[in-house]
Amino acid sequence: MQVKTVINKKRLQALFRHSVLISGALFLVMPLWIALMSSTHSPEALFREGLQFLPGSYGYETYSQILMGSDLLSAPAWRMLLNSLILGLGFAIGKVIISMIAAYALVYFRFPLAVPLFWMIFMTLLLPLEVRIIPSYEVVAKLNLLNSYTGLIVPLIASATGTFFFRQFYRSVPAELLEAARIDGAGPLRFFIDILIPLSTTMMAAIFIIMFVAGWNQYLWPLLMTTDPEYYSIVIGIRQVFQTLNEGGTLPQFNIAFGLTVLATIPPVLVVVIFQKMFVKGLVETEK
């Protein structure tokens, strides 16, 4: 009797736990599911019946329209995906490199005002891009970099977050490693390349993911920077489709918007899935 009640109690607890988990998962997955399902219905069906929870038969048409181009989109989706990819990669790689170098200087070189400089960099964390968007635009425009990848990427590369993470990481690297390397005849550059970079791979991966997703999702900056559809990113493409909605006249192409959204989520998801192991390792423990 006793044993039975214990088992029942355990079952009940398990049931409760799982229902919490399942409802949480549903909550997170549902929007994506709706987008995916709705993208497989015709615009008419969507307009008449609203959001769809089950697969429809219009999927092929939607995605071929997106990928091959249509009047609705000023650039084919592959072009926008490519642009987003370039933006995301350039943003992430640039940020990792710049912040590694900045943190290296801050941690390993005793130059005057190193500490105030660090806090100045750190303070820029408090200022999002939007705050400095007008001066940044001004600079890029004066340099004739509007509608170029350089103009899209470079002004965003300086990263207080990245510098901060790398600084903390470098500070946890035992000082004896540097001393051993000095005795072994490694100069500052050799030490950075031979020792510090290999030690920070997991950290680099972690920051790369965060920055890639952030770069991929950039909206305001590319919107201001680009007037040429050749340089539109996927996020801008999504907005464009919705713009026709406001203008009226034609039937809103919700299926295209949903399709683009689904496509836009795939690369960041892939990056996270691929780098996940390193990401967790980078945040939790390090090889030292």
Next chain:
Amino acid sequence: MAQVSFHQLAKTYDNGFQAIHGIDLEINDGEFVVIVGPSGCGKSTLLRMVAGLEEITSGKLLIDETFVNEREPAERDIAMVFQNYALYPHMTVFNNMAYGLKNRKVPKDKIASKVQQAAEVLQLTHLLDRKPGQLSGGQRQRVAMGRAIVRDPKLFLFDEPLSNLDAKLRGQMRIEIKKLQRQLGTTALYVTHDQIEAMTLADRLVVMDNGHPEQTGTPEELYSRPATRFVAGFLGTPSINFLDVQLTATGAQLSNGEHIKIAGVSDSRTITLGLRAEDLTCSTPAQADFTMSVELVEQLGSELQAVGVLQGTTEKLIVKLNKSEHLEEGMTLPLKINRNHWHWFDADTGQRVDSLFTTQNAPQQAIAV
């Protein structure tokens, strides 16, 4: 292999703290010198000054007659073994050992043969492809040694290399380090806080305290004729017993009123008497110099150790006795001093005092009445 000279080597930090107060030392070619002292005495700082990791504020450092104060660590031709080994975690054992040679542009085949050779000496051959994370503490220690010996440096520097190992391994590695140094004939400077390590490894020993060298000499010299109260207290296990005594015309008065009879006392001041645990023996109450209250008897196997106080006081005493002695906790034990091995120190300065008794060459010839 090299001679190393310190000329008034000193270090003052930017905040004004003086870590090293002018040290003079000559290390001969092939000699194994150990610097020993309690933590914070400046011994590691001194070693790091020799390595070039810490700036020298004043004084001169010569390696083989060459002035090296201003040289980068890599240009001093030294090799260092760190306390936590400081192996490069992402490199294999081979690359850890080869890294210094690579940076010196040694040809590849020569690097390979040198590393192989060092690995054989240290029995690391089967581990060359592993990374430090896959090695045990003792193996890492060996790799750190290997990294030092592949370069054939003029001078080995050891910064407490054994303190991260367990007691048994420490004993083993101690012997290996000594053997290796003998075999290679390389001059070595070794820093430790462990006095057993210091005594067993050193050809010569430097005892440091508060940035000052207290005494330099062979382990035997330092043990049998400590120059200061500090050196006497620092070397030896269990540590030496100190008793404050008042000199009188007929001997020395202990704080509990007991009297040690000594002939020819020429002084009448308070003074510290240092007595090592093995220099006291059981005696009869009539012949004893003083009495101890035994609080604890420790069985060491080969001998007995009695822990207690000078009777009627709180002055601590530890005595090593023959294991055949019958001891019980709580008993009083009459003790006699081996008068060839007593040490007198000035109560204020802590300096050794040898001229207390009219008989010349005291204390060796001071005779009990």
